[in-house]
Amino acid sequence: MSRTSNKEDITLIWFDSNVESNNHEIQTKKQLHQINDYVVFHGELKPCINFIQSIYNEKVFLVASTTDLSKILHRITSLSQIECIFIFNSEKIDHQHIVFEHPKLIGIYNKLDLLCLSIQEQVDSLEQHSKTFSFFDHDEYVTKNLSKQTADLLWFQFYRDVLFQLPYDEEAKREMIDACRFYYMDNAKELEMISKFENEYRSEEALRWYLKKSFLYRIISKALRIKDFDELYTFRYFMKDLSESLVREHQKLARSGKEILITYQGIKLTNDQIEKFKENEGKLVTVNGFLTTNILRSAAVNQAMKPSKQTNLTAVLLAIQCDLRQLNNCAIVADITQFNETSYEEQKEVLFDANITFRLDSVKKEEEIWLIEMSASNEGQLIKEKYIKDSHRQIQDLSIKILFGRLMCDMGQWNQSQHFFQHLLYDSNSNSEDLAKLERSLGEVLQWKGEWTRARKYYEWAYDRMTNSKPTRIKDSADILFNIGEITYLEGNYEEAQDYCERALAIHKEYYSSVNFDKSYSPNHQSSSL
Known part of the structure; x- marks a missing residue:
């Protein structure tokens, strides 16, 4: 794991133009490390703004000094990466005159201990309320390419x-x-x-x-x-x-005799996020990660209604119904209360695995809180089964692992797909994967990335493996010849490209009733991201 990148959810940035003259920087950084691992100090405005703008996958907690407020204020108001803003008044300036209205401003602090306490509170709050929801229209699954329409779900x-x-x-x-x-x-x-x-x-x-x-x-x-x-x-x-x-705890819950389980989670969402839920009422929902809920509605409501210093957030109660008679071992829900060392009387927790899908039943306002009702569903499993069948019609007998690697490529996650296939090749002696299909898939990823020379090597290895196997796999080799033909054409070797394509065409004419190359995964025949 590279130390230059942040492996956690929060990047804590301390902006202070006098940072080099700050004798307490080491101690400050050490204290902040106790709250959040990834801490960055900046003393110049432009590099600080550029760094914030380069962040895509984390939330930024920004600490700025009162003396630097006027420099940075107008530059940060539109930066979506920033989650919270803290002002540190280390020089004990009278801040009553400071006029700074921002929905993400948490407070102004004269002492480091109070600042750290406030940062810790916001870290805990973000952990409770930071969820990524994705929505899917079930009616589109029958007619559209699943890998394009439901990549996250798959x-x-x-x-x-x-x-x-x-x-x-x-x-x-x-x-x-x-x-x-x-x-x-x-x-x-x-x-x-x-x-x-x-x-x-x-x-x-x-x-x-x-x-x-x-x-x-x-x-x-x-x-x-x-x-x-x-x-x-x-x-x-x-x-x-x-x-x-999780599977063991799910099975215990299923054997408990309980048929219907209703759980809750109190969160805070922006108005735009609530509108997104309203627009997708009746559709499927997934959460990017595990979802922890509470059996006690009152505890969840209290969590949602906790006062927040961020004025752009609204209280929301998620209510999830689970029919344990219908959920199988592919849709995991587990009682985790006994495992939580920080649990207290009002925590009777149930955890949903990341692979579960929900049906969004209703979205409505009840007094001061929004109520979002969902029901746990097996539909994600059914969509996966359809995707597997559709994929096997294009290339027979693909394993789950190779399908997953190809899905990542289909999503535009080329580096991850490449690394995954390389891991499978490295471990191939023990996992009995089809090496030719692995090499072909790795060749296709590299072709996507524009690494044509390396891609061709993997294609040629796959082709040799197929033609030298017993019995020979001539039918499977046609698509590889076609891919090599594409690369040679892109390199400007038109006669060689024509030869490869004619060889591929001849195999298809001999073995298939109609010519139907597998172009669904070819870099020149589909878009790179969803």
């Missing part, structure tokens, strides 16, 4: 199945621990937790460790939110344990 349907099939051994555990130690090398608090995990962790305690909300919780939550399978692959040892724990 990614979450596949990821758990894939994790269960990845190598699970001490090497995978060591890889995860080493990566975490490298990433948190300057964070004594997390290094201590990593050592404790290394020495004390047992597989049956995966849920308890996840709910500690330490490095495991924060990195996995971020990886799920942004669909970063590179990161999840690094954490595959723990993720498999976590998934198995």
Whole structure:
């Protein structure tokens, strides 16, 4: 894991033009590290603004000094990356005259301890209210390409199945621990937790460790939110344990005799987010990550109604109905109350796995709170099954892992798709994957990226493997010849390109009743992102 990138959800930026003369910078940074791992100090305005604008996958907490307020104020009002603004009045200037109205302003603080306490409160609040929701129209599934219309939904349907099939051994555990130690090398608090995990962790305690909300919780939550399978692959040892724990708890709940379960979560949303829910009433909803809810409605309402210093947020109550008789082991919901060490009397928690889909039943205002009613559904599983059938009509007998890698490529996640296929090739001796299909898929990813020379090498290896196998796989080789023909054409070798395409055409005429090349995944025949 690279230390130059943020693996968590929050980037804390401290802007102070006098930062170099600040004798307390080291102590300040150390204190801030106890709250949030990723802390960046800036002393110049332009680099600071450029850095904020370069952030796509995190929320920014900005701390600015009172002396710098006039410099930065007009530059930050339109930056969507900023979640919270804190003013630090280190020089104890009388701030009664400061006029600064901004919906994301949290407060002005004279003491570092009070500032840190306020930042911690907002970190906790963001953790409660920061959810990414995606919406899907079920009626479009029958007629449109599933990989284009429902990429997010399919990614979450596949990821758990894939994790269960990845190598699970001490090497995978060591890889995860080493990566975490490298990433948190300057964070004594997390290094201590990593050592404790290394020495004390047992597989049956995966849920308890996840709910500690330490490095495991924060990195996995971020990886799920942004669909970063590179990161999840690094954490595959723990993720498999976590998934198995959730399945066990789901089965206990299913055997409990309870038929209908209603759970709640209190959150805060912007008006634009609420409008998005209203526009998609009746459609399917997914959440990018695990969703923790409460059986007690009153506790969820209290959470939603907590006062917020951010004036652009509105209280929302999610109410989710689960018919446990209809949900199977592919739609996981689990009672996690016993595993949460911070649990108190008003916490009777139920966790939904990231692969579950919900039907958005209604959105309505009730006095001071919005009520969003949803019901847990198996429809995501049905959509995945249809996608698998459609894919097998194009290329027969693709494994779940290869389908997932191709889906990531279809989404424009070319680097992640490439890394995943390379992992599968490296582990091919133990996972019995079809090497020719892996090499072909990796060739297609590289062709997408414009790395034509490397792509052609993988195509040629796949072609040789198919033609030298017993029996030979001549039918499967036609699409590879066509892809090589595309590359040679793009390189300007038109006669060679024609030869490859004619060879592909001859095979199709011999083995198929009609000529139908698999162009659904070819870089020159579909768009790169959804």
